[in-house]
Amino acid sequence: MALTDGARRKNGWPVDSITQAALGAAMGELLLGRKLGNRALAWGALFGTIPDLDVMLSPFLDTARKLDVHRGLSHSLLFMIAASFGLAGLLQKRWKRDKVSKARAGWFVFLALSTHVLIDCFTVYGTMVFSPFSNYRVGFNNLFIIDLFYTLPLLVTLVWGGFLTKKDPKRLKLCVRGLLISTGYVGLSLGAKFWVSSAFDADLARRKVKFERRMEAPTPFNILLWRSVVDRGDELWIGYRSVFESSSTPVKWVVIPRQREAFATVADTREAKTVDGFSDGWWIARKTATGVWLADMRFGETRSWEKKETVDLRPVFSWLLSYKDEGDRLRTLPRETRNTGEILKRMGGRIFGNREKWEGYPRLTGNPASLPEQLNWED
Structure with a gap:
């Protein structure tokens, strides 16, 4: 039995988006937390879900086109790089008072988007990372689309850190711990896959x-x-x-x-x-x-x-x-x-x-x- 990412459109699509938002929020905390505080979490969560906005095209596409489009160009390396360069300057201006550099803003965009794509690559659905140059779908098949053992450590540490001031060093430590636990779980999944394979x-x-x-x-x-x-x-x-x-x-x-x-x-x-x-x-x-x-x-x-x-x-x-x-x-x-x-x-x-x-x-x-x-x- 598998209620997969394909099934999520009907049976609770936002659930795996929580994972993407949590990853994006973690990237926001890592790069911008000491400057933006909880705004870094919010911006990270926003950018962490942007690639999946390709589903907004669904009402205008037939079924076959939907299969072609989802996890396509919006999940590609080209899009990640273009968005990073294109938005870095705009975000720097928006966060001018917070003294966020253009380079830091660009890296934030890239990491928030790329971690979304990376976690998608761990699932069966497949992700067209090299679109539009190749339709090959990257899929490592080591995680189910919804896995609380991966997501909960991120959520708990981010929420906990959100109650602390932006200058409190515990915020960053909590974020790093959450990422280490979740990353360790990914490592366990790869080890389990190797053994059963x-x-x-x-x-x-x-x-x-x-x-x-x-x-x-x-x-x-x-x-x-x-x-x-x-x-x-x-x-x-x-x-x-x-x-x-x-x-x-x-x-x-x-x-x-x-x-x-x-x-x-x-x-x-x-x-x-x-x-x-x-x-x-x-x-x-x-x-x-x-x-x-x-x-x-x-x-x-x-x-x-x-x-x-x-x-x-x-x-x-x-x-x-x-x-x-x-x-x-x-x-x-x-x-x-x-x-x-x-x-x-x-x-x-x-x-x-x-x-x-x-x-x-x-x-x-x-x-x-x-x-x-x-x-x-x-x-």
Whole structure:
């Protein structure tokens, strides 16, 4: 299960913006705190959220264009540099009485924007850092889009420091401590990813499974349970592993046919090319009466256990692509959130080794034109 950055637009978009604002506020405190006091926190929070203002273009774009634009130019190195040089002089004039130099103002803008982009690069969605020269999406896949263990240390230390005077040296010390704790958590996530990735690789090697590529990402709100997706050409394998499991513990792999023949019927359309590029090819496809159902399997799946000994897997991020060449042919399907509490409860159990309540006979759901599709597995 993964309520990802793709899902946030409907299910609480501002939540991850709190993280971006906190990072920006921390940059404001580091560079401007002793001169501006709490105004530095406010300005930092503002600049820390600016890259995500690309969502304001959404009402004027079709679904495919939205996928192209979000985390695009506004998250690029070019934008960060241009904004830093372009705004440095204006901010220096605004803060003239506070004796903020042009160089310091420019570095503030750059760091507030770049830390936003950096934290986005840690997630699955991918960020076009090199736009407009390249559409390549940078994604390290080591953090979930919302992780309180990362955000809370920043928030607590910034709020605490906000009650102190701008000349109090404790303000800066608190900010640095918050950043060190959060940065340490990022380091732990990278270490956890390296360990589980090696364990997944060992499991596939024992089975003598050949594959083209593989990716791992953490499950929601933690870095203890990880999900792997294996590309075997005509099928994807999906499995989970906890950091508390031995590397010799076998993985239960769910096998999902990709059905390339279904994708081929729309492969030449702009929308299908966009989905293929956005998902980095991690899609599955199914024909419907009016078009093709597409799902990006990087983002995980919600789970339900309504039928005994069976687990229904519903991709979080999916679309319907219509054959009709009119209007917005690509329609984003709504996410399933009605049993989120049950999923999180079972996910907590899975972290500590309770595999039975997490797994079952797998079925693929979410395709509105089809009954649940029985899937195979390897254990």
